[in-house]
Amino acid sequence: MHFIITDASLAKSRAVHLSGARLLAAMVALSLVLMLSAAGLYHWVFLKGAREGWPVIGALVRLVVKDEFEQRDRFMRENLDAMARRLGEMQARLLQLDALGERVSGLAGVNFAEFKSTAGQGGALVSGRSLSMEELQATLAELEQNTGQHVDMMTVLESRLIDQKVRSMMIPTQQPVSDGHLGSPFGWRIDPFTGRSALHTGMDFQAEPGTSILAAAGGVVVTQELHPAYGNMVEVDHGNNLITRYAHASKVFVKQGDLVKRGQKIAAVGSTGRSTGPHLHFEVLVQGVPQDPGKFLAAGRHLPVAKGAAARAKAAEGTDG
Incomplete structure (x- = not known):
């Protein structure tokens, strides 16, 4: 071009x-x-x-801004509703925790109602209605506070249950022989050596020589000696002035100062000391006073089956003093 x-x-x-x-x-x-x-x-x-503010342009701007605000508000409302539903689920779970805490507190010996009144409770339960941002924030704050209180409550219950578990492990409820049957029970009987009435301060478990003797509870061995009457004897201190005694053993597998666990093998059945045959003489002493071991063993459901008449019939058989 x-x-x-x-x-x-x-x-x-x-x-x-x-x-x-x-x-x-x-x-x-x-x-x-x-x-x-x-x-x-x-x-x-x-x-x-x-x-x-020109008429046409101003109206157009207001329309655009209004639509943008409506979209933003709709987005926020949807998110608030979703958060409110989740909050409602969390509150429902807290109610379930309350029910669980009430059951567990009974096992721990804690008055759940008093604990809740001391700790305080509150918070509006989230219903199906829409919540404002302020209501949601307030409910979240109350939920956080209640959650902290539930954590404190569960910590107390856990501590109580652990303490009870430890205490139960220190109470002699474990059957002290692995394989044996009850001979002479605790109480008055005819002494096999003197023929006179005498207090039998423990329980006799007849068993084959070498049968395992088990610690009835956890504790510390405070005595391990050859006693003139009790023969090879072991005493275990379980705390709270509670001691168990195991006598007439053929062998002893622990020494003074040893820590023993419930059910641990500490000796073997024998017939040493003042004894007429192989058996374990088992005693429970509280503040040095002999108690009926059967009551402790019955609490642990480890007491061997021995009907009253049959047990007394064996009282005159080969047992200790």
């Missing part, structure tokens, strides 16, 4: 030649300039109209 440019008097002229590529580039450049100009003008007019 050729262009001829002349001045007013036609005295001078100039020819301009544009190829196809140059013409296309010029048109693209012109289009870009026009687009940028239009965009700038539109932006300027739109902003000016929005600031000054």
